[in-house]
Amino acid sequence: MTDLAAIFRNEQGIARFSISQLSSIARTVGKTLALPLAGILIFLMLWQGVANNIDTSLGQFPGPVQVWEQSKGLLAEHQREREKAAAFYQRQEDRNAKRLAQNPDAEVKIRSYTGKATFLDQVITSLYTVSFGFLIATVIAVPLGIICGLSEKVYQSVNPIIQTFKPVSPLAWLPLVTMVVSALYVTDDPMFEKAFLTSAFTVALCCLWPTVINTTVGVTSIDRDLVNVSRVLQLPSLVHVRKIVIPSAIPMIFTGMRLSLATGWMVLIAAEMLAQNPGLGKFIWDEFQNGSSDSLGRIMVAVVTIGLIGFLLDRLMLILQKRISWDKQAILR
Amino acid sequence: MKNPYLEISHIGIEFATDGEPFRALQDVDLSIDKGQFVSLIGHSGCGKSTVLNIIAGLYEASEGGVILEGREVDKPGPDRAVVFQNHALLPWLTVYQNVELAVKRVFRKTKNKAEMHEWIEHNLSLVHMDHALHKLPGEISGGMKQRVGIARCLAMQPKVLLMDEPFGALDALTRAHLQDSLMEIQTSLGNTVIMITHDVDEAVLLSDRIVMMTNGPAATIGEILDVKLPRPRNRLALAEDADFIHYRQQVLEFLYDKQKNPQIEKKPTDPARKLQEVACKPASSQDDAAGDTGKAATGSNKTRAA
Numbered sequence: 001m002t003d004l005a006a007i008f009r010n011e012q013g014i015a016r017f018s019i020s021q022l023s024s025i026a027r028t029v030g031k032t033l034a035l036p037l038a039g040i041l042i043f044l045m046l047w048q049g050v051a052n053n054i055d056t057s058l059g060q061f062p063g064p065v066q067v068w069e070q071s072k073g074l075l076a077e078h079q080r081e082r083e084k085a086a087a088f089y090q091r092q093e094d095r096n097a098k099r100l101a102q103n104p105d106a107e108v109k110i111r112s113y114t115g116k117a118t119f120l121d122q123v124i125t126s127l128y129t130v131s132f133g134f135l136i137a138t139v140i141a142v143p144l145g146i147i148c149g150l151s152e153k154v155y156q157s158v159n160p161i162i163q164t165f166k167p168v169s170p171l172a173w174l175p176l177v178t179m180v181v182s183a184l185y186v187t188d189d190p191m192f193e194k195a196f197l198t199s200a201f202t203v204a205l206c207c208l209w210p211t212v213i214n215t216t217v218g219v220t221s222i223d224r225d226l227v228n229v230s231r232v233l234q235l236p237s238l239v240h241v242r243k244i245v246i247p248s249a250i251p252m253i254f255t256g257m258r259l260s261l262a263t264g265w266m267v268l269i270a271a272e273m274l275a276q277n278p279g280l281g282k283f284i285w286d287e288f289q290n291g292s293s294d295s296l297g298r299i300m301v302a303v304v305t306i307g308l309i310g311f312l313l314d315r316l317m318l319i320l321q322k323r324i325s326w327d328k329q330a331i332l333r
Numbered sequence: 334m335k336n337p338y339l340e341i342s343h344i345g346i347e348f349a350t351d352g353e354p355f356r357a358l359q360d361v362d363l364s365i366d367k368g369q370f371v372s373l374i375g376h377s378g379c380g381k382s383t384v385l386n387i388i389a390g391l392y393e394a395s396e397g398g399v400i401l402e403g404r405e406v407d408k409p410g411p412d413r414a415v416v417f418q419n420h421a422l423l424p425w426l427t428v429y430q431n432v433e434l435a436v437k438r439v440f441r442k443t444k445n446k447a448e449m450h451e452w453i454e455h456n457l458s459l460v461h462m463d464h465a466l467h468k469l470p471g472e473i474s475g476g477m478k479q480r481v482g483i484a485r486c487l488a489m490q491p492k493v494l495l496m497d498e499p500f501g502a503l504d505a506l507t508r509a510h511l512q513d514s515l516m517e518i519q520t521s522l523g524n525t526v527i528m529i530t531h532d533v534d535e536a537v538l539l540s541d542r543i544v545m546m547t548n549g550p551a552a553t554i555g556e557i558l559d560v561k562l563p564r565p566r567n568r569l570a571l572a573e574d575a576d577f578i579h580y581r582q583q584v585l586e587f588l589y590d591k592q593k594n595p596q597i598e599k600k601p602t603d604p605a606r607k608l609q610e611v612a613c614k615p616a617s618s619q620d621d622a623a624g625d626t627g628k629a630a631t632g633s634n635k636t637r638a639a
Contacts, residue, residue: 225421228391231409233438233489243434247425326425329471 062297067304070297078118085113119283119298123305126279129196130268130313133203134261140204141211141260142253146245148212149219166209170202170267174275177201195277199268206267210259218252219245247326254321258314265310280306336403337364338525339493344387344397345551346380357383359551361397363544365493368523372536374584375546375555376592381529384546385495388527389415401492411439414486416496420478422470422485429466432456432485439489456488457481459518476507480514487518496528500535508532509568512539520565533588537580538568545587556587 044064051063062070096108117125148155178198185197222245230240246253272281284302287295318332341363347354357380365371373381386392388399390409399406401413414435422431432453440449457463460480470478479499486494499515500508512535519526519539530536536543540560547555560580562571571577 223421225417225419226423228389228409228415228417229421229423231391232389232411232413232415233435234408234410235438243426244423247423326469327471 056296058291058296059293062300066297067300070294071301073294074119074298074301078120081115081118085115088113088115117278119301122278122280122283123309125196126268126272126281127309129199129272129277129279130203130261130264132196133200133268134207134257134264136200136204137207137260137264138211138257141208141256142215145212145215145253145256146219146241146249148216149249150241150245155216162209162212165205166213168206170206170271171274173202173205174198174271177205178275193278195275198275199271199277199279202271203264203268207260207264210263211253211256214252214256214259215249218249218256221252222248250321250325251327251330254317254325258317261313261317262310265306265313269306336400338367338369338402339365339388340400341365341384341388342397342400344384344394344399346383346387346392347395356551357549358387358394359553361553363554363557365525365527365542367525370519370526370539370541371528372540372543373527373529373546374531374533374536374543374588375552376548376588377531379546379549380552381546382497385415385497385527385529388493389413389495391415411435411489412492414489414491414494416479416482416486416494416499418498418501420470420475420482422478422481424470427467427469428457428462428473428481429453431470431481432488435485436488452488456484459487460484460514474507476503476511479503479511483511483515483518487522487524492525494524494526496526498529498531501531508535513568515539516564516566533581533584536584537562537577538566538571543580543584545584545592548592555592558583 048063048065051061051066054061060066092110096110099106099108144158148158181194181197181201185192185194226244226248230244235243268279269281269284271277272279273285274281276282276285280302284299287298287302321332322328341361344358344361345356346358347356361384363371373384375381383392387394388406390399390406390413393407406413422428423434426434433449436444436449436453436456440452444452454463454466457466460483462477462480462484465473465477470481473481479502483496483499500511503511516539518524528539537560543558543560544554545556545558546552558580562574562576562580
């Protein structure tokens with residue numbers, strides 16, 4: 001009897017414990033999810049309300065509902081296009097097989113499918129382009145920033161150039177980059193498309209600067225004591241950079257890279273739009289020119305996608321920083 | 334006559350400022366024998382750290398020079414290892430790796446991998462840190478960090494070990510522990526040590542000689558006290574020792590009678606003070622490492638000296 005009572009008490013204890021645990025989980029979930037969700041909900045309602053009251057020559061301004069419909073439509077379109085492509089290749093293969101069966105020496109041609117690029121294709125192209133441009137920028141900007149941070153003289157001589165080019169709009173660079181790429185990138189078997197290179201270089205030119213500047217600041221603000229340790233040990237410059245400068249400056253380097261990537265992503269859309277280079281920017285422009293009653297909704301899908309991808313890219317950089325940085329306790333925002 | 338092991342010969346230093354140059358040190362002259370433990374003591378901002386930085390080669394003296402074993406010091410080097418007040422460990426390297434960085438640099442031609450490994454562990458066990466080889470500096474206490482800082486310097490086998498207020502940022506108990514460890518190591522290795530301190534007891538307990546510096550600007554050596562207490566020294570036994578108390582008294586007299594603390598004497602609203610703080614900037618970037626609020630009013634005694 002007493003045993004039973006003990007078990008009963010115990011079970012109750014367990015139950016109470018798990019309830020309190022659950023409620024604490026619920027509280028954290030509430031804090032991390034409820035507020036952002038509430039914010040999004042209110043925003044969607046406002047958006048719909050405002051959209052209902054704006055009429056354009058292409059119909060009503062798209063609210064969240066229309067955008068949702070259009071995004072489903074775009075996905076379906078993508079699937080249809082893929083099916084068409086698959087069917088095309090299937091037909092081609094069958095035809096070639098038939099021809100080879102009749103005459104084994106026959107020359108068979110394999111053509112690639114030339115259907116219209118879908119929304120998802122454009123997203124992939126844009127991501128690929130921005131990564132390439134960002135990579136070029138980082139490879140140049142981080143070493144340049146380190147050198148500027150280490151040497152006051154280099155900084156003094158490079159700074160005016162940085163400050164002059166930093167505020168230049170991507171659209172100003174675009175014609176120049178286009179002409180230079182066409183003039184210099186002349187091969188019979190191009191590894192990259194010219195449009196791709198033009199967009200990527202324009203992105204690179206615009207997202208160099210935040211990384212250069214932040215890296216420079218990061219390197220100049222290294223703890224004096226650590227620099228003195230390096231001097232006492234007479235560390236060679238490369239070891240000094242590897243062991244002391246880079247680990248110290250990592251947070252600032254990443255801050256710069258995150259700003260750069262965000263800039264690059266913005267620049268890319270504008271460049272694609274203006275130069276009609278494949279990507280999300282071109283998608284938006286094409287829809288605008290198309291001018292159907294769906295166009296505004298589809299553009300809005302692109303706008304939301306651009307925002308979400310930008311957000312995602314920033315998170316990716318944070319994850320990368322967390323992996324690379326020595327300070328696992330640091331709170332990154 | 335035999336040349337001294339370390340000769341600090343008539344050094345003076347001036348720092349450039351916006352106005353007229355600021356003279357921090359004037360005619361500091363000191364000879365130190367091998368194996369001696371020398372303390373530099375003086376009020377805040379009197380240029381103790383500047384002297385140490387000149388010996389380390391981190392600053393260049395405006396006049397005079399430092400000669401170590403017959404060779405002039407012209408740049409920093411591992412033969413003059415510096416223990417910094419705030420340990421200056423690289424936070425991204427473990428305890429072991431911090432010492433390894435120094436050992437790899439100093440013994441890259443003379444020791445192989447296994448010997449280096451053994452040497453690193455040996456030095457860390459000297460400071461009783463062999464239990465935390467693979468911890469990061471952020472994971473150990475302040476006293477432990479300073480132990481590692483000392484191990485890193487010992488592992489370089491320096492000709493002179495320079496210590497810039499090594500225990501200044503530690504609590505009293507930890508400080509006593511580390512002082513005992515340092516005495517133990519000093520007895521077994523016989524290093525030549527120059528240590529900066531604010532602490533009179535510490536100076537008397539550890540030193541063979543105490544160099545007392547006058548207040549800046551243009552600070553110089555005021556008095557030198559030879560501490561002839563037998564070694565090994567025991568802090569408990571010495572607490573009531575007549576000689577110890579006498580030495581202590583002499584240092585206190587110098588500091589609080591002959592060289593009164595400028596901060597007490599001066600009013601904080603002194604117009605010369607602002608200029609003074611600007612003037613001290615180049616020195617104070619290292620002189621006044623964080624953690625010692627008492628040093629905030631660097632050298633506010635210009636008008637007094639003038």
